[in-house]
Amino acid sequence: MLAVLLFVAAALQPVDLVVRDGTVVTMDGQRRVIAHGAVAIGSGRIAAVGTEAEVDAGFRGAQTLDARGGIVIPGLVNAHTHAAMVLFRGIADDLKLMQWLQDYIFPAEKNNVTAEFVRAGTRLAALEMIRSGTTTFVDMYYFEDQVAEACKEAGLRGVLGSTLIEFPAPDNKTIADALAYAERFLTRWTGDPLVVPAVAPHSTYLASPETLKAARALADRHHAPILVHVSESADEQAQVRQRYGRTPTEQLQRLGILRRGLLGAHGIWLTASDRAILKEAGAGIAHCPQSNMKLASGAAPVREMLAEGIRLGLGTDGAASNNDLDMFEEMLTAALLAKHGSGDPTVAPAAAVLEMATLGGARALGMEDRIGSLEPGKRADLVVVGLDEPRLHPLYDPVSHLVYAAKGADVRDVVVEGRVIMRDRRVITLDEKAVLAEADRLRDQVRRSLGH
Secondary structure: OHHHHHHHHHHOEEEEEEEEEEEEEOOOOOOOEEEEEEEEEEOOEEEEEEEHHHHHHHEEEEEEEEOOOEEEEEOEEEEEEOHHHHHHOOOOOOOOHHHHHHHHHHHHHHHHOOHHHHHHHHHHHHHHHHHOOEEEEEEEEOOHHHHHHHHHHHOOEEEEEEEEOOOOOOOOOOHHHHHHHHHHHHHHHOOOOOEEEEEEEOEOOOOOHHHHHHHHHHHHHOOOOEEEEEOOOHHHHHHHHHHHOOOHHHHHHHOOOOOOOEEEEEOOOOOHHHHHHHHHHOOEEEEOHHHHHHOOOOOOOHHHHHHHOOEEEEOOOOOOOOOOOOHHHHHHHHHHHHHHHHOOOOOOOHHHHHHHHOHHHHHHOOOOOOOOOOOOOOEOOEEEEEOOOHHHOOOOOHHHHHHHOOOHHHEEEEEEOOEEEEEOOEEOOOOHHHHHHHHHHHHHHHHHHOOO
């Protein structure tokens, strides 16, 4: 009998981690939801997904993560944010986009944004994102090396682009300098297991045609994503039409910028023709409903984008215009806004919105082969959502609960690249007290710079 037991143990494939006994929402091709499910993880990849009995029959984990009483989901993909802008949270609210940017945000950035500031802000953002279930975030900002280093420290996955903008930025004063910095950034981080370096021209109204074409060439040389704001406001739409006689999307097409792996943020004012162009190119859109609503920029045509099959992800935007990075709140808002705006309660059902926050974000980035669902061979990024709160009982439909009832605070455990970075609601990778203390110190600096 002992010999038989030893043979069975030896036949089991050793893996680093088994997440066991949760309801597993896979987001795979069959959209399987597995009761009493388990996920086996080895070398940062998913080795198997199935019932607990199936996984136990084939794998032996060096570590176990108990998901009992919880829902196991793919890590959430925040498809558009400016992480370090958490340090500007609340400095200027209740304003229109252009006034908010030109009168408050751009001056605050000019007076405060340094490499140290960006690293501290990204740590704070990482802490917030981990605690609310984000495992991949897409960032456009300045001093992006600092963002990448903070990302690595936190154990998060980041798609990170150094902003190219047609005025002196905090990190680079000229476009030539910014392009050189972007090239160094791409060279340094290409091939990193967590950091995916990108090229990030700000928009068609704050990046010249020459800058946009240079950005595409740079991204192509390094096989990198392109991040750009697209049709965020009526003012932007009008400016670009006046300047070039085209919509922002048409301008990107005319310049040869559109392709798979280009992610356009917002997409509020996309025309039917714009959407057809984006779909044909394989480009993605990051929908940011809370920021769009707060700035009264408009409501993106989510009903149409879902129906037309555009690669559609979900993002928070920066916390200066949201004012948080909670993707559960973003899912709820996306669902309700689409229904309210269309007058149709069947628009943006829970399953479609959960997809936007997971596999949809991966598709929008052209990274659906790596992240966004729980399938063998993919990167092992997952989240356990606890069901402790009264509002999460009784449970009939896990997907409905995730979109309409769960909050970021319900996230219990987070795994990225097979590494547990939060266990039982305690972030392991960052010193929370030190991160918060540094943020408060910099708040006083920002206040002084604004004359408060």
